[in-house]
Amino acid sequence: xxxxxxxxxxxxxxxxxxxxxxxxxxxxxxxxxxxxxxxxxxxxxxxxxxxxxxxxxxxxxxxxxxxxxxxxxxxxxxxxxxxxxxxxxxxxxxxxxxxxxxxxxxxxxxxxxxxxxxxxxxxxxxxxxxxxxxxxxxxxxxxxxxxxxxxxxxxxxxxxxxxxxxxxxxxxxxxxxxxxxxxxxxxxxxxxxxxxxxxxxxxxxxxxxxxxxxxxxxxxxxxxxxxxxxxxxxxxxxxxxxxxxxxxxxxxxxx
Numbered sequence: 001x002x003x004x005x006x007x008x009x010x011x012x013x014x015x016x017x018x019x020x021x022x023x024x025x026x027x028x029x030x031x032x033x034x035x036x037x038x039x040x041x042x043x044x045x046x047x048x049x050x051x052x053x054x055x056x057x058x059x060x061x062x063x064x065x066x067x068x069x070x071x072x073x074x075x076x077x078x079x080x081x082x083x084x085x086x087x088x089x090x091x092x093x094x095x096x097x098x099x100x101x102x103x104x105x106x107x108x109x110x111x112x113x114x115x116x117x118x119x120x121x122x123x124x125x126x127x128x129x130x131x132x133x134x135x136x137x138x139x140x141x142x143x144x145x146x147x148x149x150x151x152x153x154x155x156x157x158x159x160x161x162x163x164x165x166x167x168x169x170x171x172x173x174x175x176x177x178x179x180x181x182x183x184x185x186x187x188x189x190x191x192x193x194x195x196x197x198x199x200x201x202x203x204x205x206x207x208x209x210x211x212x213x214x215x216x217x218x219x220x221x222x223x224x225x226x227x228x229x230x231x232x233x234x235x236x237x238x239x240x241x242x243x244x245x246x247x248x249x250x251x252x253x254x255x
Contacts, residue, residue, distance in 0.1 A: 027083065028055040028099065029076035033068040034089035035061065039237055045092040052100030056081070066193040066210035069168065073178060073190050081175055088169035090237040091118055098232045102172040105229055109160060112177050113215070113224055116170035116232035117151070121251060130167035130236075131228045142194075143207040144216070151230070158231040164219060166226055168211040170234045177218060184221040190214055 028051055038046075058075055060068040069086070076084050083106075085099050095101065098116055106114050120128045132146035149163050178190055192213045194205035206213060218224040239252040 024054045026056040026079055026081050027053040028103070029072075029079060029081040029084045030055055030057045030099075031069075031072045031076055031084055031086045032057070032089060033060045033063075033065065033072065038089045041235075042089060042092050042237060045096075046087075048096050049093065049099065050097050052097065053083075053103070064193060066189065066191040066213075069191040069210055069214075070189050077175060077178055084173045084175060084178075086168045086171040086173070088167075091169035092235040092237065093170060094233045094235065095231075098170070098234070099172070101232055102229065105160065105231070106172055106174060109227075111160065111225075111227050112174035113218055113226040114160075114172045115163075115166040115168075115226065115228045116172075116234050117155075117228055117230050118167070118170055118234040118236045120167070121236060121238050129228065130169065131161070131163040132165050134164045141207065142204040144212075146212075149228075151228070154230050156230075159229075161228045161230070162225050163228055164226070165212045165215040166228060168214070169236070170232070171211075177222070177224060180222055181217055184217075188217070190217070 030051065056076075056079055058072045060072045063071065073084065083103055085102070087093075093116060102114050102116065106112060115131065118130050120130045122128050128148045129151045131149045131151065133149055134144055135147040136145035137143070138145075146165060149161065151161060154161060181188070181190060191210040192205065192208075193210045194208050194213060196207075197205045199205055206216065208216060215226055218226065240249050241252060242248070243250045
């Protein structure tokens with residue numbers, strides 16, 4: 001059995017009972033999907049993270065992103081946790097107290113879906129935060145257009161900024177959100193990769209990545225507004241090369 005299939009072994013609190021005491025119940029699930037080896041920077045950051053609450057680690061790989069997130073989310077809910085923190089294997093929180101800080105903000109400000117700030121891997125001439133707002137929709141093609149969210153003026157203000165969608169690379173979600181989504185429509189997944197896919201009748205699925213799909217369900221079914229916290233920032237690890245033809249930096253792994 002692989003180590004990531006036994007999350008209780010990996011918990012930073014220890015889940016085994018001592019004589020005369022009940023096992024510690026996890027309150028937070030650290031949910032990580034990964035597609036391959038991680039960098040030393042990520043591993044070192046991950047090792048030093050302060051979770052601040054009894055917790056479990058849940059890992060998933062070798063599945064499509066939506067299936068991996070769905071599996072890991074369902075597993076976390078089965079453990080009865082109060083919070084799910086999604087951390088991608090290329091996102092490194094700068095603040096090692098990122099998790100307890102997001103939880104405290106979520107509690108005090110009553111924000112059940114809250115992302116830390118990190119920047120998208122885009123070949124644009126300016127940085128784009130991983131948070132966007134809806135600007136249009138084509139119902140026939142089942143597509144939604146998003147515009148980047150202006151965030152630069154708020155970088156040093158510890159701001160909480162509403163957004164329609166964000167990434168799931170540094171994302172805290174109250175477990176009650178998933179329970180409410182299941183009540184809203186038990187036949188739908190929490191996460192669904194719809195890009196280029198069609199349903200059984202040949203109609204296009206909602207043409208969104210799995211993370212955007214989750215945010216859209218929260219917004220349209222539960223009227224839950226996601227927010228980005230500029231208090232919690234994270235590095236986004238990228239790979240690049242100097243192009244042989246012009247000497248320019250070129251991001252790898254992007255279309």
